[in-house]
Amino acid sequence: MSIQTPAPTPTDTAKVADSDFTGDNRSSATIGDAARDYLNRLRGGDMGSLPALLGLVVLFAVFGLSHDKFLTTYNLTNLVIQAASICVLAMGLVFVLLIGEIDLSAGVAGGASATITALVMIDHGWSWWAAVLAALAIGAVIGLAIGSLVSLLGIPSFVVTLAFFLALQAVPLKLIGSGGSLRFNDEVLRGLSIKNVPVTAGWIAAVLLVVGFAGLTLWQHRSRVAKGLVHKPIALVALQLTVFAGIVLGLTALLSQNRAVNPNVFNISGIPWVAPVVIVLLLLWTFVLTRTRFGRHLYAVGGNAEAARRAGINVTRMKITAFVICTSMAAISGILAASYTGKVSPGSGGGNVLLYAVGAAVIGGTSLFGGRGRAIDAVVGGLVIATIPNGLGLLDQASYINYIVTGGVLLLAASVDAISRRRRSAAGV
Amino acid sequence: MTAELSAEAPYRPEPLAPLLELRGVNKSFGVVHVLHDVDFAVYPGQVTALVGDNGAGKSTLVKVIAGIYGRDSGDYLFEGAPVHVNGPRDVAGLGVEVVYQDLALCDNLDIVQNMFLGRELRKGIVLDDMTMEDRARETLASLSVRTVKSVRQSVASLSGGQRQTVAIAKAVLWNSRIVLLDEPTAALGVAQTRQVLDLVRRLADRGLGVVLITHNMNDVLEVADRVTALYLGRVAADVPTENVNHKQIVELITAGRSGDLGIRDDAAATI
Ligand SMILES: Nc1ncnc2c1ncn2[C@@H]1O[C@H](COP(=O)(O)OP(=O)(O)OP(=O)(O)O)[C@@H](O)[C@H]1O
Ligand SMILES: [Mg+2]
Numbered sequence: 001m002s003i004q005t006p007a008p009t010p011t012d013t014a015k016v017a018d019s020d021f022t023g024d025n026r027s028s029a030t031i032g033d034a035a036r037d038y039l040n041r042l043r044g045g046d047m048g049s050l051p052a053l054l055g056l057v058v059l060f061a062v063f064g065l066s067h068d069k070f071l072t073t074y075n076l077t078n079l080v081i082q083a084a085s086i087c088v089l090a091m092g093l094v095f096v097l098l099i100g101e102i103d104l105s106a107g108v109a110g111g112a113s114a115t116i117t118a119l120v121m122i123d124h125g126w127s128w129w130a131a132v133l134a135a136l137a138i139g140a141v142i143g144l145a146i147g148s149l150v151s152l153l154g155i156p157s158f159v160v161t162l163a164f165f166l167a168l169q170a171v172p173l174k175l176i177g178s179g180g181s182l183r184f185n186d187e188v189l190r191g192l193s194i195k196n197v198p199v200t201a202g203w204i205a206a207v208l209l210v211v212g213f214a215g216l217t218l219w220q221h222r223s224r225v226a227k228g229l230v231h232k233p234i235a236l237v238a239l240q241l242t243v244f245a246g247i248v249l250g251l252t253a254l255l256s257q258n259r260a261v262n263p264n265v266f267n268i269s270g271i272p273w274v275a276p277v278v279i280v281l282l283l284l285w286t287f288v289l290t291r292t293r294f295g296r297h298l299y300a301v302g303g304n305a306e307a308a309r310r311a312g313i314n315v316t317r318m319k320i321t322a323f324v325i326c327t328s329m330a331a332i333s334g335i336l337a338a339s340y341t342g343k344v345s346p347g348s349g350g351g352n353v354l355l356y357a358v359g360a361a362v363i364g365g366t367s368l369f370g371g372r373g374r375a376i377d378a379v380v381g382g383l384v385i386a387t388i389p390n391g392l393g394l395l396d397q398a399s400y401i402n403y404i405v406t407g408g409v410l411l412l413a414a415s416v417d418a419i420s421r422r423r424r425s426a427a428g429v
Numbered sequence: 430m431t432a433e434l435s436a437e438a439p440y441r442p443e444p445l446a447p448l449l450e451l452r453g454v455n456k457s458f459g460v461v462h463v464l465h466d467v468d469f470a471v472y473p474g475q476v477t478a479l480v481g482d483n484g485a486g487k488s489t490l491v492k493v494i495a496g497i498y499g500r501d502s503g504d505y506l507f508e509g510a511p512v513h514v515n516g517p518r519d520v521a522g523l524g525v526e527v528v529y530q531d532l533a534l535c536d537n538l539d540i541v542q543n544m545f546l547g548r549e550l551r552k553g554i555v556l557d558d559m560t561m562e563d564r565a566r567e568t569l570a571s572l573s574v575r576t577v578k579s580v581r582q583s584v585a586s587l588s589g590g591q592r593q594t595v596a597i598a599k600a601v602l603w604n605s606r607i608v609l610l611d612e613p614t615a616a617l618g619v620a621q622t623r624q625v626l627d628l629v630r631r632l633a634d635r636g637l638g639v640v641l642i643t644h645n646m647n648d649v650l651e652v653a654d655r656v657t658a659l660y661l662g663r664v665a666a667d668v669p670t671e672n673v674n675h676k677q678i679v680e681l682i683t684a685g686r687s688g689d690l691g692i693r694d695d696a697a698a699t700i
Contacts, residue, residue: 229562230581291556293549296538300546303535310497310533311547312518371537424585 031235045423049365051416052380055409059384063391070394073259077272079383079390080255081193084274085110085336087382089353090360091285092329094378095322097361098302100370101150101157104354105142105164109327110334111349112171113138117189117335118182118344119175128188132335139331140324142168147323151316157323165354173346181345184338192277193339196270199256205276206252210245217241274336278379281332285375298322302371333357352406359410360385367417384409446509448473448638449494449525449607454503456486456493463489465663467503471607471638476629478649478670479642481659482682487642488530490659491609494640495527496520521548523607526600530611530642534592536585540577541565543584544599568602569594572628590621597628607638614648626652646675660685665692 042050063070089106096103113135120126120134146164150157176182184190197205217237224231252271260266289295300308301318309315330349337353338344362368363384364377388409392402447470456464463486471477481487492498494505496514505514507523514520520527534543541562550557550564565580577591584592593613600608610629614622630652633639643649649656649670656673658665658681665685666673673681673690680687 223559227559227563229559229566230579292554293551293556296542296546296549296556299537300535300542303537304533306531307533307535307546310495310517310527310529312516312521313547371535 030233031239034233034236043423045420047365047416047420048374049377049380051413052363052365052377052384055363055384056380056387059387059391063387063394067391067394070391073254073257074261074268075390075394077255077259079386081272081274081340082390083382083386084193084278085333085340086353086356086360086385087278087379088281088336089330089333089357090364090378090382091281091375092326092333093357093361094285094366094373094375095298095329096157096326097358097366097368098298098370098373099319099322100302100305101319101322102161102358102368103146103157103323103326103330104161105146105168106161106326106330106333106357107349107351107354108165108168109139109142109349110330110332110337110353111344111347112142112168112334113331114184114334114338114344114348115172115175115182118184118338121186122182128186131186132189132332135331135335136328139328143324143327144320146327147320150323151319169346169350172344172348176344176346178346181343184341184343189335189339190342191339192273192336194272196255196268196272197276199270202252202256202271206248209279210248213244214241274339277332277336281329282375282379289375294318294321299371302373304371352403355410356385356406357382359406359413362417363409363413367421368414369417369421381413447471447506448508449523450504450506450509451490451494452504452506454490454493454505455501456489456498457501463662464493465661467659467662467664468667469494469657469664470667471640472655473606473638474633474636475654476633476639476641476652477655477657478653479640479657479659480644480649480678480682485659485682486662487659488611491527491529491611491640491642494520494525494609521603524603524605525607525609526603526605528593528596528600528608528610528613530615534584534596537583539583540569540580540587540595543595544568544602548603564602565598568598572598572601572631588621589616590618590624593617593621593625594628597625597632601632605637607640608632609640609642611642612644613641614643614645622648646678649678650675656681658682658685658691660692663692666690 060071069075089110093103093106096106116138117131117135121128121131126134142164146157146160149155149160196202217240221231221234221237255271255275256269258267258269260268289298297308297313297318300311300313301315305315308318334349337348357378360381361373361378362381364374364379364381366373366377366381385406388405389402392405449471451467451469454464454467454469455462467486467490469479469490479487479490489498493500496517496519504511506512512519512523514523535546538546541558544565545561550561562580569577569580572594577587577594584595587595597608597610597613613625613629617625626648629639629641633652633654641648641653653670655667656670656678657667658678660681663685665681666687668690673687677687677690681691685692
């Protein structure tokens with residue numbers, strides 16, 4: 001048998017194989033090819049944030065047409081502030097969803113952390129940063145406890161976090177008392193929601209962001225081309241950079257306008273401070289997930305825990321860390337939510353906060369089945385989720401409509417996730 | 430049969446010393462005693478076929494070698510010296526790569542990411558994706574892998590043979606000294622089996638010690654230099670392939686003995 005297929009000489013081998021990899025270079029020759037590749041990926045069920053973006057367009061069109069206040073800069077700024085805490089919570093949940101687990105207690109963990117933040121500031125006069133560190137520490141400890149129970153004892157995360165969901169609601173109730181509330185009026189923390197970045201500083205930051213992103217992208221593209229590695233066509237890179245610059249600079253321009261109801265008397269302009277908070281977290285976690293070993297291993301654990309274990313990855317530690325990140329982010333989210341409302345009450349972080357955040361992550365493209373998800377999913381999805389109550393609120397709809405619509409959107413997102421997963425395994429993309 | 434294939438590296442019928450050796454290994458899962466006093470050796474430049482019926486303990490033996498399961502008793506020797514093996518990382522550190530029966534690739538990662546999983550290259554704390562991609566391509570090219578379109582393809586999109594190839598290429602990438610393949614051809618068609626067997630032979634001709642688990646006697650007779658037959662968790666025979674024929678191997682597998690080869694008394698029957 002081996003006579004029919006003599007071993008190729010080394011030079012033959014190299015030549016054949018090199019020509020076989022032309023797929024890498026050919027597929028990225030033109031925009032047309034790239035578009036075809038993208039369509040194939042979509043058809044194969046790899047949709048990323050596309051459903052969320054389409055949803056956002058639809059929601060904006062519907063609400064924009066039915067209420068003239070919806071598309072005002074005043075309302076859009078509100079929307080950004082409302083979305084911030086959902087985005088941050090969803091970003092934390094992405095880590096847990098990535099490894100195929102769930103954290104039902106993240107919302108109330110955020111509420112409990114915010115309660116502590118408010119208490120130490122009011123009762124003990126702690127400065128805001130010490131209070132925030134305390135909240136982060138509490139979040140991390142809760143995550144450590146959940147992660148250990150899940151990965152060391154092997155209790156399903158659904159059960160562990162349901163227990164924590166119930167138990168953690170006791171914290172604000174005990175500390176604040178039923179029906180009471182704590183004011184949340186620290187200059188800095190409350191200012192995150194009610195104060196804005198000076199317009200000039202906002203512009204500088206936006207331009208730096210665009211230039212930095214463009215520089216990094218182009219540098220990477222150049223090195224890939226130079227090394228003959230897989231790369232996108234330069235036209236596509238240029239298009240992506242243009243769109244990115246358009247969005248960042250466009251939003252900055254929008255938020256830099258004077259949006260006061262009475263513009264001749266007041267001047268309210270600039271990016272609300274929560275936006276840079278969310279963006280910094282987004283950049284941080286995107287870097288961690290895509291550019292570090294930790295991130296790579298997280299995906300591996302979510303994709304195939306056994307394979308990860310055999311590759312020498314400490315799966316237990318990865319899982320615990322994912323929960324710690326999730327609840328720490330929940331603590332930040334709780335603080336942002338308190339900053340928006342200006343108070344913490346026993347119900348903070350309860351209700352459907354958690355489901356909104358899970359919905360945000362899933363709508364954004366993070367899979368409930370593990371192994372798929374990005375930090376940006378949480379932000380895009382969070383905007384979609386926040387748009388619904390914002391728009392319905394303007395339309396003066398009874399709040400039950402809000403529940404129905406949000407529930408429907410969550411179900412829709414989960415269906416898209418399940419269907420695309422089926423298509424992926426069928427198409428093998 | 431291997432004559433012209435081994436033109437680059439001469440075929441050594443009497444290898445000097447085993448690269449890896451297990452002596453008197455026992456392994457139980459609770460009350461189930463799976464491996465009984467197993468002696469097993471892997472020689473450099475040779476393909477050792479590990480054969481045995483379903484449940485004979487082949488995969489268990491491989492996992493013991495891989496460090497996934499601990500041993501209840503017995504010695505683990507590498508290059509003649511006893512070594513302490515505590516988990517898959519230690520074994521990988523010795524240069525032993527395992528291609529598992531269930532492959533264990535991460536479907537959500539691409540070929541490059543899978544090949545470097547657990548041993549990613551970095552610059553500072555940042556992953557060095559470009560070097561990894563480069564090296565993965567080089568390795569696949571050196572194995573003349575013909576069918577993979579792009580190294581940035583996710584492994585979910587690969588065929589069984591291609592997945593097998595990626596798993597094997599991972600072993601080559603790390604300059605492994607020993608590769609264990611658990612039923613690499615079980616799910617493959619004729620052409621893909623052919624490719625994998627060629628690859629197996631090429632690895633041995635490079636001087637690696639290769640262990641091939643298979644239920645296919647033609648595979649054994651074609652590429653293996655030695656045959657180790659397991660029967661109910663005991664080694665029934667460990668012989669050069671040229672000393673046995675198809676029928677004898679089948680008897681060793683199914684009955685634990687064949688002529689004067691195999692387990693003498695019927696101790697094996699009492700598990
Ligand atoms: N984790 C485990 N716990 C308990 N028993 C096990 C475990 N793994 C394997 N066994 C038992 O050990 C015996 C040998 O299994 P093993 O998988 O090693 O067989 P094999 O020779 O690889 O078979 P096959 O040809 O079917 O792959 C079987 O009886 C099996 O039930
Ligand atoms: Mg087996």
